[in-house]
Amino acid sequence: MPIQYYLFLSLALFCIGIMGTLMRRNAIIVFMCIELMLNAVNLLMVAFSKMYNDASAQIFVFFIMVVAAAEVAVGLAVIVMMYRKVHSVDINILNRLKH
């Protein structure tokens, strides 16, 4: 299987994540699209790890997952806090950040 197929697959996943981030107004969906982009990068990194027969890339993917888990915990707490304040998760009304 050529490495290009994995390159194009993860590129397509990353671009779908970008499109979702730009298109949607729900903050939770935007957050999920960021997770999708992180996973596209992980997939590419595992493909390169297989190509060069090197375990360091897989360790790096492991650390990306660790950071993503911490990020999700804090980010969802921020979204819940915002929902308590303004009773909505619409990012168009987040442009004020106050009131």
Added chain:
Amino acid sequence: MSTYEILFWFLTVMALSCALGVILSRNPVNSVLFLIATFFAISGHYVLMNAQFLAIVNIIVYAGAIMVLFLFVIMLMNLNADTEPQKNRLVQFAGVISGGALFLVVLAALRTSSVNMLEQSPTDIGLIKNLGKTLFTQFVLPFEISSVLFLSAMIGAVVIGKKEEAVSEVKQ
């Protein structure tokens, strides 16, 4: 077509269509379920590339923990209705154009690069024994620091998610 190729194309089509489902479905709960399906397809790709440890961790951490957290928050906010306000057509069109333009540019740049084959010989670098040895010799310092990161993230989430009344009571 070998079994490997059939599995590769099946998982690829599944990952891409479920990723499109994430951004196109109106209901946030459906989006979460599509994203879980995407993560399972990506885990299938990890198994095909002999990265069994990462495949299991991907399922446990992403599909098991993170997506349940998302679902929990969506249920908590009662968002499982199809009443999300949409961005106007122009902004949606601009988002699709910019994402597609990035895709086309990188595709055109990488199309003529030299072809490196991923050999299908079984390697054992993705197994727990090998990865654990690397993690606890070469990368032991980042591993320990990540535990501090988790602790600070946990404290931060608790502090941010606390109710306002509780904070004011503590102050008084």
